[in-house]
Amino acid sequence: MTVQEELKQLLEKQVIPDVEDALDDIFEQVNELKNADEATKEEVEELQDFKADLKDILKDIESGELSDEEAQEIIDDIKEAMQGGEA
Secondary structure, X not given: OOHHHHHXXXXXXXXXXXXXXXXXXXXXXXXXXXXXXXXXXXXXXXXXXXXXHHHHHHHHHHHOOOOHHHHHHHHHHHHHHHHOOOX
16 A cells, blocks of 8 residues: 555545544534534634645545655654544
């Protein structure tokens, strides 16, 4: 498996679904409360921006615009964030 394939699988099978789950949880909480405070709105915006960035990375992989080195750096960053509980 190439580095790009590894990154693509990591994004499609784990990171993007995790972001979508987090967004779903927030929307569910907002719906229950019928209100969203400013911090919640900011969190939603950040997660939506992050998801868009991840999808852009997938496009770069598909188009061959992402080098092995860049892909490995992203993989390392994701794994580090996951170990820190941030992803």
